[in-house]
Amino acid sequence: MEIRPVFSFIIILFILLMINCKKKEAPPPDYPILPAITNDYAYINCQIIDFDNTNGQVVLGLFNSETEWDKSQDGIAYREYFIDSLSDPLNFFIDTLPEGTFAIKIYHDENSNNECDLNLIGIPTEKFGFSNNPSIGLSGEPSYDECKFTISLNDTTNIEIDLIGF
Numbered sequence: 001m002e003i004r005p006v007f008s009f010i011i012i013l014f015i016l017l018m019i020n021c022k023k024k025e026a027p028p029p030d031y032p033i034l035p036a037i038t039n040d041y042a043y044i045n046c047q048i049i050d051f052d053n054t055n056g057q058v059v060l061g062l063f064n065s066e067t068e069w070d071k072s073q074d075g076i077a078y079r080e081y082f083i084d085s086l087s088d089p090l091n092f093f094i095d096t097l098p099e100g101t102f103a104i105k106i107y108h109d110e111n112s113n114n115e116c117d118l119n120l121i122g123i124p125t126e127k128f129g130f131s132n133n134p135s136i137g138l139s140g141e142p143s144y145d146e147c148k149f150t151i152s153l154n155d156t157t158n159i160e161i162d163l164i165g166f
Helices: 003-020 066-070
Strands: 042-049 057-063 079-083 090-097 100-109 128-130 149-151 156-162
Touching: 042 057, 042 100, 042 149, 057 090, 079 090, 100 156, 128 156, 149 156
Parallel strands: 042 156
Antiparallel strands: 042 090, 057 079, 057 100, 100 128, 100 149
16 A cells, blocks of 8 residues: 555656656747838848858948048948858848948958958958949059949849959
8 A cells, every 4th residue: 555655656746747847949040130121211232242262251331421431441431240151142231221322342351350451562362342343453442433322212222242352
């Protein structure tokens, strides 16, 4: 007769353990949530192509004036993005922008030091690019006017940037 209380105790203990041992569900994937396109904003879908590798990051500067563009060596941009997950091509969505005129400068920061590395005579050793893909000559960086484009409310503007390397 003594076996029955021990057996009942084991059954109750087993049931309590089973109640507390719920199957743990994996958390949902951490997908970026893109905002719904509304009449209040403009959007840019930027495609960057011609990577040599997928090391490091891409640094993208979005400019909305010639003054910002000319001062960009001092780190002034309307918005700046650091993109770590690289692929070729790389698609990057810029959201919640006001209507207006913008230009983009990018460089592939292969060593993730947040600088576009230069050789001894000042030529970039990391690939770079600009919106509208202007010709790059010995005169240096293109002007804001060569790179600018206009975006409208409730619209997505597609920009393709070909990386340049010397």
